[in-house]
Amino acid sequence: MLKAISFLFLAAAAQALCAAEPPADPASVEAQFVTHVHARFPGTETAAVAPAFAGFHSIVKDGEVLFIRDDLSVLISGNVVDLASNRSITAEVKARNPRRVDVSKLDLKDAIRFGQGKKRLYVFSDPDCPYCKTLQSELDKLHGVEVYVFPFPLAPLHPGARDVATSIWCQSDRAAAWDNYVVRRTSPQPNTCATPIDRNLAIGGQFGIRATPTLVFPDGAIVEGAEQAERIEAQLAEATK
Numbered sequence: 001m002l003k004a005i006s007f008l009f010l011a012a013a014a015q016a017l018c019a020a021e022p023p024a025d026p027a028s029v030e031a032q033f034v035t036h037v038h039a040r041f042p043g044t045e046t047a048a049v050a051p052a053f054a055g056f057h058s059i060v061k062d063g064e065v066l067f068i069r070d071d072l073s074v075l076i077s078g079n080v081v082d083l084a085s086n087r088s089i090t091a092e093v094k095a096r097n098p099r100r101v102d103v104s105k106l107d108l109k110d111a112i113r114f115g116q117g118k119k120r121l122y123v124f125s126d127p128d129c130p131y132c133k134t135l136q137s138e139l140d141k142l143h144g145v146e147v148y149v150f151p152f153p154l155a156p157l158h159p160g161a162r163d164v165a166t167s168i169w170c171q172s173d174r175a176a177a178w179d180n181y182v183v184r185r186t187s188p189q190p191n192t193c194a195t196p197i198d199r200n201l202a203i204g205g206q207f208g209i210r211a212t213p214t215l216v217f218p219d220g221a222i223v224e225g226a227e228q229a230e231r232i233e234a235q236l237a238e239a240t241k
Helices: 003-012 026-040 089-096 130-139 161-169 174-184 197-206 229-239
Strands: 048-053 056-061 064-069 075-077 112-114 119-125 145-151 214-216 222-224
Touching: 026 048, 026 056, 048 089, 056 089, 064 089, 112 174, 119 130, 119 229, 130 174, 130 229, 145 161, 145 197, 161 174, 161 197
Parallel strands: 119 145
Antiparallel strands: 048 056, 056 064, 064 075, 112 145, 119 214, 214 222
């Protein structure tokens, strides 16, 4: 849920929006509504607000979606389904509003590089995450793509992941050590050295990354989960047009 937005609505959801008589122009009406929402609930200032379905607007921030009734009296969180067409309105709104980050803030020296090519893909990955294992096998199938894997151990979920990521980073061939462990579960020789793990956790936090694996495309679009190679290549093609 949008934490920054939700507590504001909890405090004021019962209050109706008071506004002057709106102008006749639909674009002006919509602009005025969005302005009122942003003014009344400052947490929505960086969120995307748009009509969703009859009587409701969507509010999207950091990949999360809420729906608010036009009089601000009802808030909906979760998967909203159009039963007539059996389609997820929530999924459609998410697809129209992909999360994006500034890839120029990524320091490639803090990542393990795989492959060569003109296209680039950035991945935040936990060596003990089972979905990261699935994704790594798919990444190995990519052609003409430089993949930068940022070690991103989630200690609360995988207590030993940080030590593993450290040992992998301290190997002479990091890419081979990562692939051997994540895909084949061949443990690296225990080792310690200076690592970028803390920096990776910090930049991931700034980007709102809370799960692994998380893929970041050249246009800054974020996708969570173990995508298949074909889908990754298709999105890379779209992102690099």
